[in-house]
Ligand SMILES: [Zn+2]
């Protein structure tokens with residue numbers, strides 16, 4: 001094994017956010033991800049050293065959000081799928097808008113975003129490319145969201161970097177499979193927590209929607225515009241609900257359809273999109289308030305149209321807000337789950353409508369992560385992207401040497 005591998009997390013080693021990691025191998029400096037945490041205020045990774053190549057697993061802002069800033073400072077080539085590139089452009093522009101709205105200084109401009117767009121090198125699962133003189137990188141679908149990749153480096157040491165991964169088939173994407181390696185870098189968003197069975201979860205979710213609609217209420221589903229919205233839309237379409245859609249999800253849905261190989265069933269997604277009422281105006285929003293189901297951003301309720309809907313429905317006991325994803329500490333949806341309150345642009349108010357949580361995660365759960373890691377047969381495992389790495393370190397010790405580096409710490413592997 002190559003003894004000269006050095007890594008440094010610039011952010012996101014011990015939290016779900018602001019991810020960035022530098023890997024030095026055979027004299028080549030590789031950057032994995034360069035994200036941000038869109039909290040209040042937003043947080044960012046440390047600045048990186050000069051980089052030879054950047055590998056981006058997928059478009060979520062906690063992995064990609066600061067790439068335009070980086071492109072404004074370094075001449076960079078970023079490897080990612082074309083779909084990731086396209087979704088990133090939408091999200092980057094949106095984050096400049098949000099920063100302005102929230103009164104934070106945007107750290108990059110639309111010109112920097114253009115620069116970033118031109119820095120992408122398009123790759124696809126099953127392909128490979130040379131990195132430096134001694135290494136090759138191979139691309140595997142990560143099963144997390146459409147366009148997401150895992151990176152396998154094959155030189156004297158085989159390295160796998162998972163980014164966010166999922167092993168089960170969801171309505172939108174197919175799950176991924178283990179890749180054998182010497183050193184495994186694996187995310188741990190769901191360390192210590194298991195997911196319910198997907199078919200049972202869908203049934204419970206649809207039963208709840210049915211209960212709320214039958215009593216005359218409206219269901220509000222805050223969801224990320226990328227992936228979760230479409231997943232939920234497919235589930236609801238199959239059950240025949242009248243669904244309204246507010247936010248960036250329409251553009252993203254149309255993008256997904258242009259990349260049919262990243263989607264599990266184009267037919268299912270098309271049917272869902274064709275059955276949705278997309279909202280473009282205040283008039284549309286008023287109509288949606290009287291409808292059965294509204295899917296809207298932002299997923300963690302820190303802004304976006306969801307707060308407008310909640311303002312109108314929060315005191316209606318017949319209505320419900322159903323959360324469908326991971327609620328990061330310090331976000332508005334976490335406040336809702338823990339304390340039954342929401343922050344409306346600086347004013348905290350009680351929420352009296354029903355609040356439910358359904359774990360439609362796009363991440364592998366605790367046991368799935370352990371099984372995946374074991375089947376990669378690594379000698380060493382580096383855990384990251386988790387606020388509970390100990391929960392994974394303990395059982396994984398049985399089959400590999402475990403590393404849990406802190407942000408900023410330089411570790412030789
Ligand atoms: Zn993600």
Ligand SMILES: [Zn+2]
Nearest residue numbers: 060062063164
């Ligand atoms: Zn992530």
